[in-house]
Amino acid sequence: MDRHPRDLAYIDGDGILDVVGFGNAGVHVAYGDDNVFVGPELASTSFGWADGWDPARYPRLLGDVNGDGRDDVVGFGHSATYVELS
Numbered sequence: 001m002d003r004h005p006r007d008l009a010y011i012d013g014d015g016i017l018d019v020v021g022f023g024n025a026g027v028h029v030a031y032g033d034d035n036v037f038v039g040p041e042l043a044s045t046s047f048g049w050a051d052g053w054d055p056a057r058y059p060r061l062l063g064d065v066n067g068d069g070r071d072d073v074v075g076f077g078h079s080a081t082y083v084e085l086s
């Protein structure tokens, strides 16, 4: 399994998909802007490989948990489920 999964999500709520990558240091986002992606930038220092977020054991998903139109990160950890809002 890939250590650093990537996905598409609506992170900034502008209606244009963004690229989300789970890296060593956290969550990176390249924001979609018409025909290009801007970034990536480190959007969160949570959910990184360096903090033990091995996708084979602790999956992280994207979805709009609070209904504000921006996709959030949900991580299923060893003993809890963690949410970081966009």
Ligand SMILES: [Ca+2]
Binding pocket: 010, 011, 012, 013, 014, 015, 016, 017, 018, 031, 032
């Ligand atoms: Ca966007």
Ligand SMILES: [Ca+2]
Binding pocket: 063, 064, 065, 066, 067, 068, 069, 070, 071, 072, 085, 086
């Ligand atoms: Ca949200």
